[in-house]
Amino acid sequence: MFETLKAQPADKILALMQMFRDDPRTDKIDLGVGVYRNADGITPVMRAVKAAEHRLWETQDTKAYTGLLGDPAYADAMIGLILGDAVPRAAIAAAATPGGTGACRQAFEMIRMANPSARVFVSDPTWPNHISILNYLGIEAVPYRYFDSETRGVDFDGMISDLKKAAPGDVVLLHGCCHNPTGANLNPVQWQEVIAVLNATGAVPMIDIAYQGFGDGLEADAAGTRTVAAGVPECLIAASCSKNFGVYRERTGLLMAIAADTGRQGLNQGTLAFLNRQNYSFPPDHGARVVTTILNDADLRADWAAELEDVRLSMLGLRRQLADELQRLAGSDRFAFIGDHRGMFSRLGASPALVEKLRQDHGIYMVGDSRLNIAGLNAKTVPILADAIIRAGV
Secondary structure (H helix, E strand, O other), X not given: OHHHOOOOOOOHHHHHHHHHHHOOOOOOEEOXXXXXOOOOOOOOOOHHHHHHHHHHHHHOOOOOXXXXXXXXXXXXXXXXXXXXXXXXXXXXEEEEXXXXXXXXXXXXXXXXXXXOOOEEEEEEOOOHHHHHHHHHHOOEEEEEEOEEOOOOEEOHHHHHXXXXXXXXXXXXXXEOOXXXXXXXXXXXXXXXXXXXXXXXXXXXXXXXXOOOOOOOOHHHHHHHHHHHHHHOOOEEEEEEOOOOOOOHHHOEEEEEEEOOOHHHHHHHHHHHHHHHHHHOOOOOOHHHHHHHHHHOOHHHHHHHHHHHHHHHXXXXXXXXXXXXXXXXXXXXXXXXXXXXXXXXXXXXXXXXXXXXXXHXXXXXXXXXXXXXXXXXXXXXXXXXXXXXXXXXXX
């Protein structure tokens, strides 16, 4: 049987990580991996996470399964964090998932069940796993213009023009904040225009929000998601706790399905339970329970929010430092977009050949589409990166 299997393409980011590890140069810089790292190159366990885990260790008296949808308290806490009071709780079905990837996978499965002929409109570019999962499930992915390689901002006119081609039953995949891989985000006026197009076409939005708190703050980063959820009849939201709680390996995510009326919430809830059962039965609980403990405790929540704000400001400071250094070296403001972008990533707009030149000549590792992870930098490596970018002719 196994002789019929075909080799699958290697994950480019994982391959890049291995190349970095094998590189003997001591001044190499890893800007490819998509995790937050502090100035010492460590992905730390957040203070509130440690405290919550200690509390669980002292009080938890069973490791029995939770329900198919996970602990309801986790869903309530996450819905409050992401949506606030934008949508009535009674209209929202929710399922705990193995990370944000699991939430996206279950959302795509739900879309396929509801409408086997649905197309999913995805930004060009988007997180590669979006495309990979859609292709694997046999769901047509339709790219819409998003990133302007000249301005390094959002090609909003192109985006709107492409989204108008969606039809009822199609899905439009949006990034809630801190767009991956570009770092370029929609502004409040643009979010409203997107909602108008969605309502005019009858397409359903799906929002992937994986970086809440990494851009402009917890509330500001949720604003686009809340606006969309409140402005359309139906919506899917895939959320991840990997970044803002730092629980990457705990695989902690949530999928929300918002119904047009509360009468359909039960059907959506049952569908999510069915999908969980088919894929992995009961979702992971440890990370979800840690997150719930933090969000439901005033002191832990305040400490978590404070540490998350420190992380956000650190990345913002690195952005500004890099933009300023590049302006000094280039003698122009053509790299100002780096300071304007938000989240962990920015896309330089460099060709694959220049990205390879940066790797070979300067030990600068970034994804081939020129996505760089701002959190892979520190105050000492920013000048090194800026000099390499200018010398490579980016």
